[in-house]
Amino acid sequence: MKFESITIKDIGKALGISTSTVSRALRGSHEISAETKKQVLEYAEKVNYRPNPIALSLKERKSRSIGVVVCEIANNFFSQAINGIESIAYNRGYHVIISQSHESYKREVVNVQHLASRSVDGLLVSISSETTNLAHFINLHEKGLPIVFFDRVTNEIITHKVIADNYKAAYDATVHLINNGYKNIAHITFAPFLSITQERLAGYKDALVKNGLAYNERLVKYCTYGGMIAEEIEAALSNLFTSTEKPDAIIAAGDRITTCCLTAIKNSGLHIPHDIAIVGFTNSNIPELFAPTLSTIRLPAFEMGQVAIELLINLIESKRPVTEFETKVLQTEFVIRESSVKV
Amino acid sequence: MKFESITIKDIGKALGISTSTVSRALRGSHEISAETKKQVLEYAEKVNYRPNPIALSLKERKSRSIGVVVCEIANNFFSQAINGIESIAYNRGYHVIISQSHESYKREVVNVQHLASRSVDGLLVSISSETTNLAHFINLHEKGLPIVFFDRVTNEIITHKVIADNYKAAYDATVHLINNGYKNIAHITFAPFLSITQERLAGYKDALVKNGLAYNERLVKYCTYGGMIAEEIEAALSNLFTSTEKPDAIIAAGDRITTCCLTAIKNSGLHIPHDIAIVGFTNSNIPELFAPTLSTIRLPAFEMGQVAIELLINLIESKRPVTEFETKVLQTEFVIRESSVKV
DNA sequence: TTTTTTTACGCAAACGTTCCCGGGAAGAAA
DNA sequence: TTTCTTCCCGGGAACGTTTGCGTAAAAAAA
16 A cells, blocks of 8 residues: 655646756745746645655755653653653654663663664653663764753763752652651662662662661662562562561652552551651652552653753754753652651 | 764775665675675674665655554553554564644644654554544545554544444443442543544443433533543533432543542542442553552553554555455453442 | 576666756846 | 846756666576
């Protein structure tokens, strides 16, 4: 099955003029007579002519499309971020091609290569939790492909970055729990190499220390697969609860981790927040529907997406090589609900 | 900023052979000597040659990309469906370009036109709730662009369709509520023109009638914007609760509608399931975390995506025009939890 | 040796577009 | 009348590939 469409050549033939004249008329060149222009424009309108973007891409060596690399879109944070990305990209005439790594290094590499070979003009990336080797990004970046990282970023590549203030978020959440009388605060988080993990861990640590509590690394559990695998989180939890230093509070670092924790706690018969408190990093829009209602740290996902795509498009459209890069830090939103306040 | 890459011309020049020879060597043509092939292959590998897909698209008049038109990806059903779509598309060498209508007819039209002009090879569509005029699809379809509808389908276009068994789902849910002693069962659903609305409504009606209850149209509320606008749902609810025929149960037709109903009921101080029961069509993966746990009808989103993309790719790759179309009906999953069972 | 076949490769066109360059016609300046 | 501008427009190359056709050299057959 094929899908024929009208070309500039067809118009030229129909009107008895050359393709170059048609092209120029369409672009409103001054060196085409008003009469010819009118004729071409009218005919093009009549036959509903649409320039072939593929031919244009070939000629201009750019595709007006940008690639997005995230772990998965079935995740509140990323789907909201993609909404932000799309809202801007569309207006600026760019297409968005989304690919999911599912937290797998291998798939990330494949996806990135695929996107690059599809000639995307730039990449918007949130690194997978399995990724420690960044060669696939570095290669492309060195060849001149504009890349902007968001949320899960890296210091190994000097470019624009957009992150949330994870340090402050974790700090505030920890202080909040301490102020509510919790003393054994666990932190269930992503893979240790991820920037978000490190930022949050730092905030968590500092809050503990500044409030006279010791940092206990046995209370920190890393989920290498970022919660894609429920067993991983359950293992972390059972490990916590069987240890001698049982936590009385948890800070969960992600959407899945949070819901998994809630389920596990519920199944274990513990009472929230009496036996254990929980604060979750989640962009769920229904934290009030949980029982008890869930205290959350919400990332500015939509805005992060918007800022990231703005930066990327600026990079793409910049006439001269950009040498000054910035890291934008957006504020998170901390909403205290029942799950972290003892009654 | 631009991003140069290696072409077969470069390879030819480097090896002192023509581009056609390089092309043929790369494709493993039999009319190229083993020696030359080896040379070319090795060199291509060495410089990391990647064929330019844009040039290929131009030549073959297809882009190996397919467009997906949904309401929004920040929705469990659609993000799961997209996962299904991607899982297949990737393996078969297709790119997926996602666009969101946000339940707006205007945006749907713009998106579809945009996708078409980007030369997608086919379209996977779930119609927006505002859409009553299908001209934008009919046009493209008549020009030969393969389209497969899923979830929200239409009878105005003869092509493959993939839907859930909405009739049975609604029927079963209604019967379940009746069996649990509920008599005034309300149905809060999408726009009346949507196929899913009609299918569910039919199941709901038939279940009532077959169980000796009268169908009361005042208990059915339509949300034209499919729950994108919370006020719409709230209005429907307050309308229901202030009427003389107060419902004692609700069947909510979508993700957003369900959560919105839960919030509203919670705020109104009513007790679920004592004062009012609720069953929701939702693909949320945390219905157990709600209080009370939520009885749900889950659509086979992932499978629907998979089946739809399979059908679409078959259509695209079919040598001869396809005249036999099918409508696949997949089964839903009904899980009864606390919200619909009186204690 | 001559003729035929096979092998291995190059040329050029095509996909749809833009844009440089060149040139004819008409009008203006000499 | 001749020369110079100005105004319009067409030819053709280029972007990266594939592919039909042509052909020189080598191999096989005569």
